[in-house]
Amino acid sequence: MELWYTEEHTENARFSIKVDKHLFSEQSDFQRVDVFESYEFGKMLTLDGLMMVNEKDEFVYHDMIVHVPLASNPNIKNVLVIGGGDGGTVRELVRYNRIEHIDMVEIDKMVVDVSLKYLPITSSALSDKRVDLHYKDGIEFIKTKENEYDLILVDSTDPIGPGEGLFTTEFYNNCYKALTEDGILVNQSESPYYDRDIREFKRSYKKIHSTFPVSKIYQFHMPTYPSGHWLFGFASKGIDPVENEKINEWNKLGLKTKYYNTDIHRGAFMLPNFVKDMMNENE
Amino acid sequence: MELWYTEEHTENARFSIKVDKHLFSEQSDFQRVDVFESYEFGKMLTLDGLMMVNEKDEFVYHDMIVHVPLASNPNIKNVLVIGGGDGGTVRELVRYNRIEHIDMVEIDKMVVDVSLKYLPITSSALSDKRVDLHYKDGIEFIKTKENEYDLILVDSTDPIGPGEGLFTTEFYNNCYKALTEDGILVNQSESPYYDRDIREFKRSYKKIHSTFPVSKIYQFHMPTYPSGHWLFGFASKGIDPVENEKINEWNKLGLKTKYYNTDIHRGAFMLPNFVKDMMNENE
Structure with a gap:
């Protein structure tokens, strides 16, 4: 069979x-x-x-969601992960000694439970003592937070179903408020290839762009996602992910990574013209 | 149905x-x-x-096979294209006034004929008067050439079937001989994702690396090729595709491109660690 x-x-x-x-x-x-x-x-x-x-290509996604912001600001101590139930994002975060506390807010406990059972490759670090796991709606969780996180990672599904509210202006405003002065928001930003993904990428980028002083897009090769051409958004109150001398300090940490390095950090922000055109379009 | x-x-x-x-x-x-x-x-x-x-993503491949070498050496005048029967590579080449002559050597006339009939989007420029079309085996064609081409583009199928001889040391040696002092070889180099493609990428890179003083790999997003993570090899007798002040001169040409720009030119050579590891491995 x-x-x-x-x-x-x-x-x-x-x-x-x-x-x-x-x-x-x-x-x-x-x-x-x-x-x-x-x-x-x-x-x-x-x-x-x-x-x-x-198990084959999760390393790409988790390297790129975590190490790009962590290299952009070497002082990140408090992190909020929204979604990320498989644990891969937390696994990469806890490799940094400097990180003091991680709130992970996953709406669906079943995702965490099955990851703990079947995917130790990603879920192995969820028991780290710096991690607080909250089985709650990230949209509600963030509403009461102010000047608390140095980094927010939106490791969400597509904006259809439970992930939908994570692609709204209200949510991005709450992220802004929850971030410290040097805070960074990285969010899963879909893809520039198929129509539906393009629409969501443009909508999300437009909203973040009007909320944060710095907002950029970076790309990576994720073969098992539609088209393999996938994007993250990087937004901050001032920290730039490319024009930033601190990036090279990351190499002193001696972290071994399969995808990320400080060259591809910079290269990932160098986008094809058709992606730049989508960012410049008014809807 | x-x-x-x-x-x-x-x-x-x-x-x-x-x-x-x-x-x-x-x-x-x-x-x-x-x-x-x-x-x-x-x-x-x-x-x-x-x-x-x-018709949806041919622009990515043809932008990246042509504009990267053309920006790396603004004096390219004589070009050899091996394969490329759909005409897309020639279409991008003839946009440069400086190019004086293109030999295109396609082993299979049927590929050109059907492209002329069904794919004007790629084949439209095959009638350019600077283009000489040869329906021959590129492996044989190049054997007699010496110090003749500023650029050789191997726009081939995979190394199985008619493309096989284009992935041998003998062929790369003949390319070296056929190139001028400032000559560049760009070749379709498969992908670093699935086992079979990895094997061919490593074999081809290893051979070119031992033939040319400069040999690098650059990547791009090609959604309809397996994994979407695709590679070209860039080899030369001395010209570097990244440490090269001439690249920015390309912008003065005013060519409109949907994928290529001089930022992504540099970004494309910034590779993930797992790809660099494959390049460093001994087979």
């Missing part, structure tokens, strides 16, 4: 992965949660039928 | 594209040649069942 997982990147383009076993499948209060054992990508976690993480 | 084109990226991962019409299908002397009309990617040309070009 053959068992194939198929994800619709659009209604006219599909990516299919040969699966050995369907290890877990349940409907949580928020979404359908599945875990598969695949031949090409190892174990994979999908939410509502969309690839979230797999 | 529904009609789907499926490409096996590996035996355990497949990419499928919904097709409106199968416009052309024939076995040439060298390979199976197909043209499809698709909903997401417009017209697409496949060879032996592998995506070569489509």
Whole structure:
């Protein structure tokens, strides 16, 4: 027999992965949660039928969401992670001794539970004593926070379903308020390739751009996400992620990484013209 | 009814594209040649069942194979294109007034013929009077050339089938001999993601690295190629593609491009650690 997982990147383009076993499948209060054992990508976690993480290329996403802001500001001590239930983002964060405290706010406890069971590769550091895990809605959690975090990482699903409220102006305003003066917001910003992803990328960028003095986009190669061309937003009250002499200090930390380095840090902000055009467009 | 084109990226991962019409299908002397009309990617040309070009993202590949070397050496006048039967590479080359002559050596006339018929988006400039089209084997063609070309572009299929001889040490030695002192070789270098592509990337890089004083790798986002993470090799007798003050002169030309700019030129050479590790490995 053959068992194939198929994800619709659009209604006219599909990516299919040969699966050995369907290890877990349940409907949580928020979404359908599945875990598969695949031949090409190892174990994979999908939410509502969309690839979230797999053992083959999760390192790209987690390197780029964490090390870019951490190299941009060597004084980050308090971090808020919204989403990130698989634990990969926290795993990279706890490698920094300087980080004192991490609030991780994941709306769906089932995502954390299955990651702890099936994906030790990403969830291994969730028990770090600096981590406080909150099973709450990040949109509500952040409303009462002021001048508290040096870094907010929005490690969310797409803006359809539970992730939707994480792509609103109100949420970005609350992030601004919750950040310290040197604070940085990094958010999952979709992709510039397929129409639906482009629309969400432009909407989110436009809102952040009108909220933060500094707002940039950086790109990376994420083969198992639609098109493989994926984006993060970098926003701050003043810190620039490229024109920034502190970046090279990161190399003194001696952290071993499979994707990130301080060259690709700078290179990731060098964008193709068609992506820059999307950023400049008025909707 | 529904009609789907499926490409096996590996035996355990497949990419499928919904097709409106199968416009052309024939076995040439060298390979199976197909043209499809698709909903997401417009017209697409496949060879032996592998995506070569489509109307949606061909601009990425052709921008990056042509403008990177042309910006690295503003004195390029004589060019050899090996492969490139769809014409997209020549289309970008003829935008430069300084280019005096282009030899394009495509082994398979059928690829050019179907491109002229179905893909004017790429083939439109093949009639430029500076272009000499040779329906020959590039491996043989180059053997007799000496100190003749300022640029050789290997715009080939994968190293299986007719493209195989374009990935050998003998061929790279002949390229070296055929290039002028300031000459540059750019070659399709596969991808660092799936095992088979990694193997070919490493083999080709290793051979070029031992043939040319300068040999580097640059990357780009090519969503319809396996993994979307694709590479070109840049080799020369001395010209560096990054430490090179002449790159900015390119902006004076006023060429409008959808992917390439002189920032992404530099950014493309900034590689993830896992790609650098592959380059440093001994086989």
